[in-house]
Amino acid sequence: MYYHLINQMKKGLGQLDHCLAKAITHAQAKGYDPNVLAGMRLAPDQFPLTRQVQTACDTAKLSSARLTGKEAPKHGDEEKTLDELRARIATVIAWLDQLGPADFEGAAERVVSQPRWEGKTMTGADYFVEHALPNFFFHTATTYAILRHNGVDLGKRDYLGALTMHAPT
C-alpha cells in the first residue's frame, strides 16, 4: 500500500509537470514570459508557485526516504524558471522510479522525526497518512489553483491523470 501510494505521488508529480508544460504553452500563446507564473501566489502571505512545486517535490522525496530508510537526493531550492522546476520534478520521479515494493517493508513501524519537531516522533504510518499525503496533494492542488487563477486552461483530468480502468465485462 505504501508503494502504491508513493507511486500515486510519482504520478501526481508527472501531472504537475504536465500542468507546467501547459502553462508555458499558454504564456507563449498570450505573448508573456512563462516565468512570471513562477512568482504568482493566491495571497500575499502564501508561498508562490515556485515554492509550491519545490515543496510537492520534497514531500514525495522525503516521505519515501523516511519510509524506506534511503537517502534522498539533495536540491538547493534555486529554481527560477518553470523549466528548472520541471527539471527538479524529473529528478524526483527518477529517484522514485528506483524504489520497489520491498523497500517499503516495515514502513508503518519506522520512527520518523524532523529537526523542527524538537525530538518528538511519529510512526511511519501516522506520519505518512496525517502529514505526507495531505501535504503532497495540498501543494500540487495549490499549484494547479495558481495556474487556473491566472488563466491557464486546465481541468481536473490534468491534475488526476489517466485512471486504471477495466473494460465492461
Add this chain to the structure above:
Amino acid sequence: MYYHLINQMKKGLGQLDHCLAKAITHAQAKGYDPNVLAGMRLAPDQFPLTRQVQTACDTAKLSSARLTGKEAPKHGDEEKTLDELRARIATVIAWLDQLGPADFEGAAERVVSQPRWEGKTMTGADYFVEHALPNFFFHTATTYAILRHNGVDLGKRDYLGALTMHAPT
C-alpha cells in the same frame, strides 16, 4: 490502511469545518455577510466554494460507501450558507464515525464503477488511490485556497490539524 485513510478524510472534514468557522468569524469582524464567501471562486470556470465543500463531502462519503458496500446518506446540494455547509460536513462525519476497521475488509478487491464511466470499472485499491484520495485533498485544499485568497487568516495547521506525535524518549 483503508480505515486509517478514511479516518484521515474524516479528520480533513473536521479541519474544513474549522476553516469555515474561521471564515465566518473573519467576515463578521470585517462587517460583511459570511455567505458571500460561498459563491467565491478562483477562476470563472472553476467551481465556487460551495461546490468544493459539497464535493469534498461526497468524495469521503461515496468512497467509503464503495469500499464497504454500505449505502451512504443522500444530500440534495441545496446548501446556500456556510452554516448549511458545516451541517452537511457534520452529517458526513457522523456517518464515517459508525464505520469500523472490519467494514473495510476486502476493500482493495471490490469492483467500483460510476454511471458516467459507461460500464468500465476500477478495483477498490486503484479507485481509492488514483481517484478518491487525490480528489478529496484537491477539494479541501481548493476550499482553503479560496478562503486564503479572500483574506481569511488561515495557515497550514488549520488544514492539517494536530499530528499524532510521541514525546522524545
